[in-house]
Structure formats: structure tokens, C-alpha cells
Amino acid sequence: MCRLALKTAREPFSPYDVLTAMEAMQEGYDGSGLGLLLRGMEFEDFRYNPKFPILSGIAESEKAWRRLDSFMEERGYELKYDHKFHMKRAHMNGKDRYRYFVRAYRMPDRFADADQDARETELLKTRLALRRDGEEHGGDLSVFSFWPDVTMIKEVGWPLQVGNTLSLHDGQIKARVCMAQGRQNTNYGINLYACHPFFIQGIATMTNGENTAFVPIRDWLIGRNLPGYIGYQSDSEVFTHILHYTLKHLKLPLQIYKHIITPLNAAELDKHPQGDFLKGLRDACRRLIIDGPNAVIGTLPDETCLLVMDHKKLRPATVGGREGVWAIASEMCGVDAMIPDRDPALDFQPMREHTVIIPPQRKELTVWSQYEQFPLSQAA
Amino acid sequence: MVPIRTIPVEPGSLTYPDLPWIIEHREDRCTLCGHCTTVCPKECLHLAYRRQRMPRLDVLSNKRGSEYRTFTGIRQRTDMAHACIGCGMCAMVCPNEAIMPVPNSVERRTLFFTNQKGEAAKRGGRRNAPGATLLDRIIFDRISMLTDPALDAGRHEFTVTTTIGRILSPEDYLARRLDGGWIPTTREVFPFIIGSMSFGALSPNMWLGLLQGVAYCNEVLGIPVVMCTGEGGCPPWVLKSPYLKYIILQIASGYFGWDEIIRAIPEMQCDPAAIEIKYGQGAKPGDGGLLMWYKVSKLIARLRGVPEGVDLPSPPVHQTLYSIEESVMKMIQTLSMAFGHKVPVYPKISASTSAKAVLNNLVRNPYAGGLLIDGIDGGTGAAYNVSMDATGHPVASNVRECYLDLCAQGMQNELPIYAAGGIGKNGNVAQNGMALIMLGASAVHIGKYIMQATAGCLGNEQNRCNVCNLGICPKGITSQNPKLYRRLDPDQVAERVAETFMTIQTEVKKIMAPLGRSQSLPIGMSDAIGISDKDAADRLQIKYVC
Numbered sequence: 049m050c051r052l053a054l055k056t057a058r059e060p061f062s063p064y065d066v067l068t069a070m071e072a073m074q075e076g077y078d079g080s081g082l083g084l085l086l087r088g089m090e091f092e093d094f095r096y097n098p099k100f101p102i103l104s105g106i107a108e109s110e111k112a113w114r115r116l117d118s119f120m121e122e123r124g125y126e127l128k129y130d131h132k133f134h135m136k137r138a139h140m141n142g143k144d145r146y147r148y149f150v151r152a153y154r155m156p157d158r159f160a161d162a163d164q165d166a167r168e169t170e171l172l173k174t175r176l177a178l179r180r181d182g183e184e185h186g187g188d189l190s191v192f193s194f195w196p197d198v199t200m201i202k203e204v205g206w207p208l209q210v211g212n213t214l215s216l217h218d219g220q221i222k223a224r225v226c227m228a229q230g231r232q233n234t235n236y237g238i239n240l241y242a243c244h245p246f247f248i249q250g251i252a253t254m255t256n257g258e259n260t261a262f263v264p265i266r267d268w269l270i271g272r273n274l275p276g277y278i279g280y281q282s283d284s285e286v287f288t289h290i291l292h293y294t295l296k297h298l299k300l301p302l303q304i305y306k307h308i309i310t311p312l313n314a315a316e317l318d319k320h321p322q323g324d325f326l327k328g329l330r331d332a333c334r335r336l337i338i339d340g341p342n343a344v345i346g347t348l349p350d351e352t353c354l355l356v357m358d359h360k361k362l363r364p365a366t367v368g369g370r371e372g373v374w375a376i377a378s379e380m381c382g383v384d385a386m387i388p389d390r391d392p393a394l395d396f397q398p399m400r401e402h403t404v405i406i407p408p409q410r411k412e413l414t415v416w417s418q419y420e421q422f423p424l425s426q427a428a
Numbered sequence: 429m430v431p432i433r434t435i436p437v438e439p440g441s442l443t444y445p446d447l448p449w450i451i452e453h454r455e456d457r458c459t460l461c462g463h464c465t466t467v468c469p470k471e472c473l474h475l476a477y478r479r480q481r482m483p484r485l486d487v488l489s490n491k492r493g494s495e496y497r498t499f500t501g502i503r504q505r506t507d508m509a510h511a512c513i514g515c516g517m518c519a520m521v522c523p524n525e526a527i528m529p530v531p532n533s534v535e536r537r538t539l540f541f542t543n544q545k546g547e548a549a550k551r552g553g554r555r556n557a558p559g560a561t562l563l564d565r566i567i568f569d570r571i572s573m574l575t576d577p578a579l580d581a582g583r584h585e586f587t588v589t590t591t592i593g594r595i596l597s598p599e600d601y602l603a604r605r606l607d608g609g610w611i612p613t614t615r616e617v618f619p620f621i622i623g624s625m626s627f628g629a630l631s632p633n634m635w636l637g638l639l640q641g642v643a644y645c646n647e648v649l650g651i652p653v654v655m656c657t658g659e660g661g662c663p664p665w666v667l668k669s670p671y672l673k674y675i676i677l678q679i680a681s682g683y684f685g686w687d688e689i690i691r692a693i694p695e696m697q698c699d700p701a702a703i704e705i706k707y708g709q710g711a712k713p714g715d716g717g718l719l720m721w722y723k724v725s726k727l728i729a730r731l732r733g734v735p736e737g738v739d740l741p742s743p744p745v746h747q748t749l750y751s752i753e754e755s756v757m758k759m760i761q762t763l764s765m766a767f768g769h770k771v772p773v774y775p776k777i778s779a780s781t782s783a784k785a786v787l788n789n790l791v792r793n794p795y796a797g798g799l800l801i802d803g804i805d806g807g808t809g810a811a812y813n814v815s816m817d818a819t820g821h822p823v824a825s826n827v828r829e830c831y832l833d834l835c836a837q838g839m840q841n842e843l844p845i846y847a848a849g850g851i852g853k854n855g856n857v858a859q860n861g862m863a864l865i866m867l868g869a870s871a872v873h874i875g876k877y878i879m880q881a882t883a884g885c886l887g888n889e890q891n892r893c894n895v896c897n898l899g900i901c902p903k904g905i906t907s908q909n910p911k912l913y914r915r916l917d918p919d920q921v922a923e924r925v926a927e928t929f930m931t932i933q934t935e936v937k938k939i940m941a942p943l944g945r946s947q948s949l950p951i952g953m954s955d956a957i958g959i960s961d962k963d964a965a966d967r968l969q970i971k972y973v974c
Contacts, residue, residue, distance in 0.1 A: 271836065337948040
């Protein structure tokens with residue numbers, strides 16, 4: 049079972065904080081992968097403007113690196129900042145990567161007057177084109193995210209070791225939201241893209257466990273023919289795509305996510321104030337019902353963070369913190385490591401009907417129950 | 429040349445070793461009570477006088493001689509009309525275990541004589557192909573083991589239901605909610621459905637037992653089992669009862685019984701579970717029903733709206749069912765409309781290489797609520813032997829093909845595919861059904877398994893019994909003769925229905941639990957199954973394991 053840690057704070061902090069939480073929970077993973085997602089970026093040597101999309105990934109060779117450079121240039125992107133990790137290769141026991149890159153770009157001029165949708169689609173398509181390019185060249189280029197204010201790092205290895213290799217403790221990179229997952233490689237092969245968190249258009253989730261309903265869900269998502277619904281080296285990637293599908297394609301509120309992945313049963317829906325709508329939704333989205341055990345932790349473009357469980361609730365997850373700073377982790381010791389000075393009595397472990405939300409203001413937790421009514425015009 | 433009949437041998441003369449079943453009778457145990465001869469549905473047993481020579485040797489006088497004893501014994505008739513079918517009713521009623529039919533292992537010559545009176549051989553039952561079926565060979569091998577322990581089938585909560593009826597895409601559903609558009613009705617049911625067996629084919633007691641059992645499963649056990657009527661309609665009292673919601677009404681090519689159904693619509697308390705339109709049957713593709721006069725009792729005649737005691741063969745294709753395209757226009761829409769678009773309507777076709785074409789036609793029809801594909805191993809009350817044994821298409825590859833076709837269109841499960849034909853043929857009903865579900869079926873229909881399990885139907889894969897078409901069913905399951913069907917107690921059938929479905933439910937959970945599935949039926953979970961046959965694995969696009 050993987051270990052998960054997420055910290056969100058008003059003041060940007062070093063991702064190393066979250067890696068120490070991973071260290072506290074170290075018995076739960078095997079070094080087959082670490083994924084890090086940072087949102088709300090701050091760089092020591094650059095005044096970052098959050099409207100610049102950040103491209104993050106790995107180039108395995110100089111050739112791949114040159115290809116990436118010229119591709120972005122041809123597409124009209126202007127490089128604003130290129131972060132140089134202070135690499136300590138002695139700590140690296142896996143493959144010696146040519147370059148980890150975190151680069152901020154200005155969008156091409158043709159998007160100056162474009163609406164939000166067009167810009168978001170362009171970012172997605174650029175990331176996919178780069179990913180495809182890497183795959184066509186023997187996997188020499190991996191791109192994990194291309195989105196404003198978001199950086200992603202993925203590597204095979206133990207979390208702290210990866211952090212030390214990249215000198216993440218040096219304070220050069222900070223973020224307001226950081227999520228990390230130590231991967232216990234299960235049924236699918238070791239592959240950088242298979243490391244959580246998974247990312248699509250600003251939406252990211254990570255999971256500890258196994259989604260046994262993966263194959264039918266994957267088949268259905270692929271059948272949609274929507275850009276970005278590809279990959280699926282991990283059974284957990286569908287959680288991200290279902291969240292994306294719910295919010296971006298169906299344009300439904302966040303509360304619906306839980307109703308889609310783990311609908312209530314018929315008897316419970318009979319009593320629900322929006323039971324009629326939800327029953328229909330359950331039928332329409334029956335193919336997206338997940339079968340855990342899983343705890344799903346995610347963040348949204350507005351820095352909202354969330355935690356939901358599958359219906360069996362056989363995976364642990366705890367949320368705790370205080371005003372301004374909150375942490376979600378798969379183990380209590382992970383929360384302790386990230387926010388030691390909180391009141392642990394106020395920690396919350398969601399039940400299967402709950403969605404825990406940490407809103408962008410980070411004042412307090414919101415806990416939604418599936419049994420409650422929620423605002424939705426369609427359900428009237 | 430004029431034949432000289434010195435010995436009674438004709439072209440069609442047969443003797444014991446020529447018959448599929450040989451009666452073994454132990455005279456030393458027989459009390460001549462006559463039970464066996466009375467109960468034999470084929471009247472193949474008869475009492476006959478026999479004479480036996482008793483050699484006598486007087487040692488002292490050195491004389492040899494013979495004595496004769498005469499006794500009454502049991503003989504087996506060897507003409508085709510009375511050939512033993514191996515039902516074993518004689519053994520069942522014999523108080524002294526003195527008699528039983530034994531399968532004949534030598535070549536059977538009766539095959540040459542099954543065309544008496546110029547009629548090709550007909551029988552009920554299903555394809556007699558003994559041995560493990562392809563479904564039997566599929567194993568569930570994706571066991572949650574590494575990071576996640578298997579679930580506990582006894583303690584965890586499982587959702588073991590499926591839907592009948594058209595499922596909209598999420599986008600369509602939301603758009604129609606906003607516009608107030610029509611949203612097709614769906615029914616949440618148990619994925620093992622009692623398949624269509626005509627009211628005319630089954631005896632009233634059998635039918636009543638099934639209905640009682642289904643009602644018990646729903647109302648007491650909470651297992652939402654539904655059953656299909658098959659051609660012949662449904663008794664008016666059922667149509668007007670609250671039990672109608674557990675019934676799928678079938679309209680077949682003969683339209684028998686539909687007058688009664690249409691007449692009952694204004695008085696219906698609830699909607700039926702669904703409407704099934706039969707275009708074809710896996711066991712006899714291209715054939716209609718073959719209900720013969722001896723099964724058309726007063727009740728059947730009244731329900732079907734025909735005179736008593738006349739042959740009622742349904743046409744294989746009625747004029748109005750001329751093509752599937754036309755039927756889309758006519759039948760599905762008409763029937764959907766007749767029930768106010770509140771009842772799912774789906775067609776049943778026999779598995780064939782053109783099933784995919786039919787599927788794609790239905791996918792584009794908003795009123796079609798599913799597609800039932802019936803494979804070659806399916807059963808029937810009556811069919812030509814050659815149809816049953818050698819005509820048709822196996823269901824597994826057909827269902828898989830159709831499911832993958834829907835996946836490619838991004839419409840997986842929007843039009844649910846139901847599978848039928850040979851599920852539980854060798855008794856592995858839950859395993860067979862779940863294998864088909866993981867290949868892509870939303871639910872399976874089981875007919876003969878239910879008869880075998882709930883009423884003790886004697887048919888098996890060794891061409892045993894299979895006289896459903898003759899109205900002489902020794903268990904009273906498919907007979908309209910009160911003397912025979914009174915043998916079957918509806919209450920006991922109902923009890924067995926409940927027991928059967930409780931068991932299937934447990935077995936389904938026992939299959940789902942180790943796969944880590946509990947929240948929804950694993951439809952299309954093809955990563956969970958494997959087969960040790962490379963060709964089958966390639967064809968079905970599942971794992972090859974050995």
C-alpha cells in the first residue's frame with residue numbers, strides 16, 4: 049500500500065517538509081516511485097508570475113533536451129525561467145537522468161485574447177505532444193505537467209533520497225500546496241508515468257490502494273476519445289480523469305464526484321432529497337463506480353484540496369491542522385510530521401460517505417456527507 | 429422377389445444393444461408391483477410371460493430331463509416410439525431397486541431410425557454435447573493479494589445487481605434533466621434472470637412454482653430476481669397482480685397471448701420488468717416455437733386465444749418481424765409506447781455472425797433497451813434435432829465481440845448486452861454466468877438450469893429424457909396433462925427457486941470477493957479472467973494462462 053501526504057498552507061513551504069512526512073510513513077512503500085506535485089509556486093531566484101505555465105518533466109539525454117527546446121520555441125512559447133536543481137548525483141541509485149526540468153513559459157502571442165478554455169486546451173495538447181514525442185524516441189523525454197503554478201517531479205527511488213538528489217531542502221523551491229506519494233508498485237510495471245499524483249488540466253489526485261474496477265473504467269474513458277484520457281499505466285489514474293470528467297466535461301459541482309465514484313444504494317437514495325437525480329446519475333455513470341480499497345487525495349486549480357474514501361473504506365487517511373495550514377496523510381504519523389503543533393483531538397478521519405474539503409482560504413475544514421443535499425440546478 | 433417372413437425382422441427392427449438405454453431388471457428383487465410400468469412415460473416397459481427351462485438330473489437313476497417354469501417378467505420395447513429415454517422414473521419408483529436404465533456405450537443404431545413417419549427427429553432440451561464447455565474452462569485469476577487482501581464474501585456489503593434498460597451517457601442524461609427530456613426507465617435486477625420458457629411449454633404448476641419462488645426472492649430474501657414468460661402470454665390474474673413487476677413479458681413471432689396482455693393494460697397495477705421481443709433462439713435459430721396439439725390444453729388455448737387441441741407452431745419470422753431494421757421501427761417503438769415509455773423493450777436474437785450488425789442498429793435506436801444474445805447451447809421445449817445439435821453460434825465469442833464493439837464506440841453498457849445459452853450446463857451456473865459478465869454481458873438468462881435445479885428436470889447431456897416436446901414429461905414440468913403435472917408441487921418448486929438463488933448469490937459473492945469487487949457487478953472486467961487455451965484467449969482477448 050502506498051503512502052500519501054499532502055500539506056497546504058497560506059505561506060509557501062519547502063517540499064522537503066512533505067518528504068519528511070513520507071519518511072515517517074516509510075514502511076508503506078518500496079522505493080518503486082515517488083511523485084511530487086507542487087502548487088502555488090515560489091522560487092528563490094525568480095519572481096514567478098502565476099500566469100506563466102510551468103513545464104515539468106525529465107529529459108534523458110541532451111538530444112531530447114534540444115528537441116524539447118526547439119519544439120517549445122516553434123510552438124511560440126517564450127522561456128521565462130529555467131530552474132536548475134542543485135543535483136547531488138551521489139544520492140541517486142537509479143538511472144542517471146540528464147536533466148530534471150522546471151521551466152516557466154510565456155504563452156504564444158496568438159493566445160493573448162484567447163478565452164480560458166482555449167488556453168487550457170493548448171496547454172494540454174502541448175503536454176501530450178511532448179509526451180508522444182518522448183515515447184516515439186524510446187522514452188527519452190517525460191513530461192508530467194504543463195500548467196500555471198504547478199510543478200511535478202517523479203522518480204524511482206525512496207522519497208528522501210530523491211529529495212536529497214534534487215536538493216529540495218535548499219529552499220530554492222517553495223509551494224503553498226505539496227502532495228507526495230511513495231509508490232508501492234503493485235500490479236502494473238515500474239514506469240515514471242505510473243507514479244502518482246496524476247495530473248490533467250490543473251486537477252491532480254493520488255491514491256493508496258488498488259482500484260479493482262480499473263479495466264472497465266479505463267475502457268470506458270478511452271472510448272470517450274477525449275484528449276488526455278490516455279496512459280493508464282496505473283489503476284489509480286482513472287480517479288484523476290473521473291474528477292476531471294466530472295468537473296470539466298459534465299460541469300458538475302465537486303460534491304458530485306463522490307456520488308459518481310461511490311453512489312449510494314437504492315434504499316439510501318430513496319431518502320435523499322435529490323435521490324431521483326442521483327439515481328439517474330448513478331445509472332448514467334455506473335461504469336465509473338470505483339472498487340477500492342482507496343483513499344483519494346487531490347487538489348484543484350484554485351488550491352482546494354480534497355480527501356475521499358471508496359465505499360469499503362478499507363484504507364486509512366487522516367486530516368488535521370489549524371487555521372492557515374492543513375495536512376492530509378494516509379497515516380496519522382504523516383500528519384504529525386507535517387504539522388506537529390496542531391491539536392490532534394481535532395483530527396478527522398472521514399467515513400465512506402464523506403468528502404473532506406480544504407477550501408483555498410484554509411480557514412477550516414469542510415466535511416460534506418453524501419446524505420446531504422447540495423446546490424445543483426439540474427437536480428431541482 | 430417376395431419376402432418370406434419366417435422370422436419377424438423388418439428394416440426398422442431393433443434390439444436392446446441398438447438402443448441408447450437398456451433396462452436392467454433384477455428379477456430376484458422384483459415384486460411385480462407394477463409401479464415402473466405405470467410411471468414410464470414412453471410405455472417402454474411391459475409385463476410379459478417368460479418360460480425358463482430348469483435342467484433336472486437324477487443321479488441315482490442316471491436320468492436327465494427338463495422342467496419348465498413360467499414367470500412374469502419385465503421386458504423393454506425396442507420400437508422407436510417406445511424406446512427408453514433413460515429418464516429413470518422406473519428406478520425412482522421401484523421399492524426394491526430392481527430396475528434401472530443403463531446408458532448403452534456401443535454405437536447407437538437408433539440414429540438411423542429417428543425419422544419415423546417421415547418426420548425429422550425432434551426433441552426438447554438442449555444440445556447434447558457432454559464435457560466441459562468453454563465457459564467452464566474460464567478461471568478467475570486476478571486475485572487481490574499483493575497490497576489488498578481479498579474481501580470477505582460473508583461479511584462485506586456487495587452490490588450484486590445489474591440494470592435492464594437503456595443507459596444514457598452522462599452528458600445526455602444531464603442535458604435531458606435540464607431540458608425535461610425523456611429519460612429511459614431502467615430496472616435494477618439480479619444478474620441471473622430466469623430465461624424465457626413459454627407458458628405453453630411449461631405446466632401450470634411449474635409456472636406457478638417459479639412465480640411464487642421469484643416473488644419470495646424479491647419480497648422476502650431481497651434478491652431482485654425477474655423471470656421471462658416466453659411465447660404464450662401470461663395468465664390475466666398475474667397481469668393484474670402486483671407480481672407483474674417481476675415478469676418480463678415476451679412477444680414472439682406467433683404473438684400468442686398478446687391479446688390478453690393488451691386487454692389487461694388498463695387494469696395493470698404496475699409495469700412489467702421489461703418486454704422481450706423474440707427474433708431468434710439459440711437452440712433453434714430460424715425456427716419458431718413448436719407447440720403441438722397434445723400440449724394445447726384448455727387453459728393454454730384460452731390464454732393464447734386459439735382452439736383447444738390444435739398444433740400451434742409459431743412462425744420462425746412473422747411478416748411484421750421481416751427485418752431487424754423494420755422491427756426497430758415497429759415493434760420496439762410500438763411496445764415502448766404501449767407502456768408509456770416506462771418499460772424497457774429489448775430484442776432477443778440467436779447468436780450469429782451478424783449479431784454485431786444488429787447491435788449497431790439497436791445502439792442508434794433510442795427506444796431499444798438492450799440486446800439478448802442466445803447461444804447454441806440454449807435450451808428449448810421443442811426443436812429439430814439437427815437445429816439443436818448443429819445449428820447456431822456459441823455465445824461467449826459473440827457477446828465479447830459485441831461488447832468490444834460498444835467499447836470502441838465509447839458506448840460500453842449504454843445498450844446492455846444479455847447473454848443466454850448453456851449457462852450452468854454442467855452445473856457451474858455462477859461460474860459460467862460471471863465469466864460471461866466479465867466478458868461483457870450485463871446479465872445472463874438461465875432456463876434449463878432453473879428447471880433442473882428447481883423442478884428436478886431429468887435431462888442431461890447424455891441425451892437423457894428430452895421429451896419436453898411430447899407432453900409426457902415424467903416430472904410434470906413441461907406437460908399439460910393434469911395426471912402428470914400434479915406430480916409437481918408448486919410450493920416445493922418455489923422453495924427450490926429460493927434456495928437456488930440464495931446459492932447463486934453466495935457464489936457470485938465468492939467470485940467477486942477475491943477479485944476485490946463489491947461495489948458494482950464486474951461487467952467487462954476482462955483482466956480478471958484467464959483460460960488455458962491460447963486460441964480461445966486470443967479470440968476473447970483475455971489472458972492465456974497455463
